[in-house]
Amino acid sequence: MEKRNLPDLLRGNPYPGRGIFLGRSADGGKAAAVYFIMGRSENSRNRVFVPTEDGIRTEARDPAKMTDPSLIIYHPVRKTGQGLIVTNGDQTDTVRDYLLAGRTFAEALESRSFEPDAPNYTPRISGLLSPDGSFQLSILKSANGNPDCCCRYFYHYGAPPAGEGRFLHTYMGDGNPLPSFEGEPERAALDAASPEELAEQVWEALNPENKVSLFVRFVDLADGTHRDVIRNRY
Numbered sequence: 001m002e003k004r005n006l007p008d009l010l011r012g013n014p015y016p017g018r019g020i021f022l023g024r025s026a027d028g029g030k031a032a033a034v035y036f037i038m039g040r041s042e043n044s045r046n047r048v049f050v051p052t053e054d055g056i057r058t059e060a061r062d063p064a065k066m067t068d069p070s071l072i073i074y075h076p077v078r079k080t081g082q083g084l085i086v087t088n089g090d091q092t093d094t095v096r097d098y099l100l101a102g103r104t105f106a107e108a109l110e111s112r113s114f115e116p117d118a119p120n121y122t123p124r125i126s127g128l129l130s131p132d133g134s135f136q137l138s139i140l141k142s143a144n145g146n147p148d149c150c151c152r153y154f155y156h157y158g159a160p161p162a163g164e165g166r167f168l169h170t171y172m173g174d175g176n177p178l179p180s181f182e183g184e185p186e187r188a189a190l191d192a193a194s195p196e197e198l199a200e201q202v203w204e205a206l207n208p209e210n211k212v213s214l215f216v217r218f219v220d221l222a223d224g225t226h227r228d229v230i231r232n233r234y
Contacts, residue, residue, distance in 0.1 A: 001186075001187045002187065003164065003187045003188065003189050004187075004189065005188070005189050005190070005191070006021060006034075006165075006167060006188040006190050006201070006202065007201045007202060007204070007205035009167060009186060009188055010202065010205035010206055011205045013169070013171075013173055014173060014174050014210075015038060015040070015171055015173055015174035015178070015207065015210055016038065016170070016171055016173075017037075017038055017122070017170035017171040017178065018035075018038065018125065018170045019034070019125075019169035019170070020033075020035055020086050020087075020125055020126075020127045020137065020167070020168050020169070021033070021034035021035075021165055021166070021167045021168075021190075022034075022086070022127050022129050022135040022157075022165050022166060023135075023160050023163075023164055023166065023188065023190065024159065024161065024162055024163065024164060024165060025162065025163070025190070025192070025218060026162060026163040026192060026193055027162060027193060028161075028162030028163075029220065029221060030218040030219060031129055031133045031135075031159075031218070031219040031221055032190065032192075032195075032198065032216070032217070032218055032219075033077070033086055033127075033129050033215075033217045033219070034198065034214070034215070034216050035076050035077060035086050035088075035215045036206060036211070036214040036215070037058070037213050038206065038207065038210040038211055038212055040210060042065065043066065043067045043068060044072060044212070045233075045234065046060055046061050046062055046066060047060060047061060047072060047213060048061050048232040048234060049213040049214075049215055049230045049232060050230075051228070051230065052075065052078075054080075055077035055084075055085075056075070056077045056230065057073075057074065057075045057076070058075075058076065058213070059073070060073070061232075061234045071089065071115055071122075074089050074092060074093075075090075075093060076088065076092060076215065077092070077217070078092050078093070078096050080096055080099050080100065081099075082099050082128070082130065083128055083129050083130040083131055083135075084128070084129040084217065084219070085099075085127070085128055086126070086127040086128075087124065087125065087127070088122075088125050088170060089115065089124050091109065091124050092126075094109070094111060095108040095109065095126060095128065098111075105126075105128045105136050105138070106138070106154050109126060109140060109152060109154075110152065112124060112140060113140055114140050114141050114142050114147075114150055116147075118147065119145070119177040120177045120178045121141070121142040121145065121147055121177075121180070122170050122171075122178070122180075123141040123170050123180050123181055124138075124141075125137070125138070125139050125140075125168050125169070125170055125181070126139075126140075127168070129219070131224060132159055132221070133159035133160070134156075134157060134158050134159045135157050135166075136154065136155065136156050136157070137155045137166060137185050138152070138153060138154045139152075139168060139181060140152050140153075141180050142180070145177065145180075159221075163189055163190055163191060164187070164190075165188055165190065166185035166186065166188065167186040167187075167188040168181065168185040168186070169181055194218065194227075195217060195227050195228065195229045196229055198216050198218075198229075199214060199216040199229040199231055202214060202216070203231050211233055212232075212233055213230070213231065214229075214230070214231040214232075215228065215229070215230055216228065216229045217229075
């Protein structure tokens, strides 16, 4: 699979929707996690990321303008003893509960399906970044737009080489209905030396009309300490 720079992948897609990148920093010493959200409607754009004790959550920037909190208010990132959970919906909590009960990432997502937002049937994308830098990714999607069948895909990756990771997003681009992501998570390169630098690169590469919020975390693979960056458009 061809490896492309993460910002270049983003510039080539006007509407990737929500996206997860998990990988390793350019110097090899940090695990990297990226999560971003985009929006076309006022309700989707009326959001910010706010930090929590174990990660981040979405919150209405203006509660008076929130028309439907379902599918857009959730915890995208939560830390557990087994690593960092990153998802595009409330399945974050499902994965966390299963892991705390001694069950697996895959078992948790076998209990979930794609989002009930016809006609898009937005895929649920999820990741689990382990303390050693290895990670898992998953996408739950309809069968080519047919909601009668949920297709569940799981990918396991060992700790990647320095400056490399995998990128998974909800949509192949803009459209009506929105075309769901297809294929294996994209192989992506990064050359950022810090979470601040990576956040700047990703934020500038996202479509300026539709980008909403961005989260970046670097985790030191030696001692487990981390640094976060949050960007909110509104």
